[in-house]
Amino acid sequence: MSRRVSLPAADDLFRPTAPAAADRSAPEAGAADPADDRGSGRARRPSGRVRHDEKMTVYVTSDELLELEHARLLLRRSHGLAVDRGRIVREAIALVLADLEAQGDESALVRRLTDG
Numbered sequence: 126m127s128r129r130v131s132l133p134a135a136d137d138l139f140r141p142t143a144p145a146a147a148d149r150s151a152p153e154a155g156a157a158d159p160a161d162d163r164g165s166g167r168a169r170r171p172s173g174r175v176r177h178d179e180k181m182t183v184y185v186t187s188d189e190l191l192e193l194e195h196a197r198l199l200l201r202r203s204h205g206l207a208v209d210r211g212r213i214v215r216e217a218i219a220l221v222l223a224d225l226e227a228q229g230d231e232s233a234l235v236r237r238l239t240d241g
Contacts, residue, residue: 183214 185193193210200206200213225232 226236
């Protein structure tokens with residue numbers, strides 16, 4: 126009788142748990158391409174809680190980071206929303222970009238950037 130322990134193979138440990146990439150890349154029947162939203166007047170939606178393939182690093186001051194963390198805790202305490210800081214930032218970006226598209230030169234972003 127062998128005293129060796131039978132271990133699973135690497136293929137068993139690292140098997141895909143989601144549909145194949147080809148299945149995910151095919152757009153659904155009613156799904157619109159996010160790039161098609163630019164300039165169409167439709168509301169821009171943040172990506173929300175999904176896997177993100179792109180990454181961007183943003184440096185903030187310690188005060189800005191504390192304000193962001195305060196907002197996260199406020200959302201949790203007052204509204205029951207358990208969201209991470211990245212989700213708050215993505216929502217804020219979506220709001221600012223939608224305002225820029227809708228208001229153009231009168232948008233809050235243009236005003237703040239031109240005021241210095």
